[in-house]
Amino acid sequence: MRFTITTVSALGFILAVVQTAPTGPPPTASSVQRIIGGTKVNGRAYPFAAVLNIVVPGGVALCGGSLIADNYILTAAHCITDEQSGAPTSASAVVAGLGSNNVEKAELYQASKISVHPGFDTMSLANDVALVQLKKSAKLDDNTQIVKLTDSKIKDNQVLQAIGWGKVSNAGSVSDDLRQVNITVGPTSKCREAEPDFKDQSGPTICAAKNDNHDTCQGDSGGALVYSDGKSFQLAGLTSYGFTPGSTSTACGTSSVVAFYTRPAYFADWISKTTGIKKDTLLA
């Protein structure tokens, strides 16, 4: 997982990063991801980017999300479920920030309902997708916009942009400002070696396995993997998890990390059913 929890004061980080509280058991979700090797986003280039603050035992977890309707944010299920039981987080514990790249300046929206994909598995992180319904619809303007899910075929060697507020280095802290990094998709062969269930880039996940020094990391979970058709940005993936095959290392950004992103278009039927929004409207 690529999310981080910080101590309670930090209302306003985007990607899920869990930092151990000074006393008591560590917070859940120890491996959220943040942008490594990226750059600050100039201007509000990704006006659909949402930061999620999730109150958890011992702190506040940070995750990313994307506004897909004026009252729905799409994110990773592992951001808003109990790590052990898989039970959805209470909506009262979730606040979304919209309208700014800076977590301190984002406009806050209280969640009213959390919907987690029924097939989400806390162990394998299969079906890592969830919806946050907002109590009040977001006001859409230049800084706050809806993103459509891409149904374009994503292929090996394609370059997509991951965005998030997560850790900027393995030892570092989360970022107050939204950052982006280029992620090269594939190769599928290496993804299959790491995750035998992985078939290709058109299934439930997109996989990136050759991004030395360019990666998502703790705090980036749930945030967008962005596709551009040259005219607009579309949502291709949700930052989910990464690991080094054959190792217990949780480091991000090394040459051996294989990272997986939930592919939202694969889940368009569930998203449509859960939100009541037509699939045609959700897809680009």
Ligand SMILES: *[C@@H]1O[C@H](CO)[C@@H](O)[C@H](O)[C@H]1NC(C)=O
């Ligand atoms: C990121 O990818 C885009 C599109 O492929 C490219 O134009 C840009 O130069 C890349 N940026 C970096 C820093 O590599």
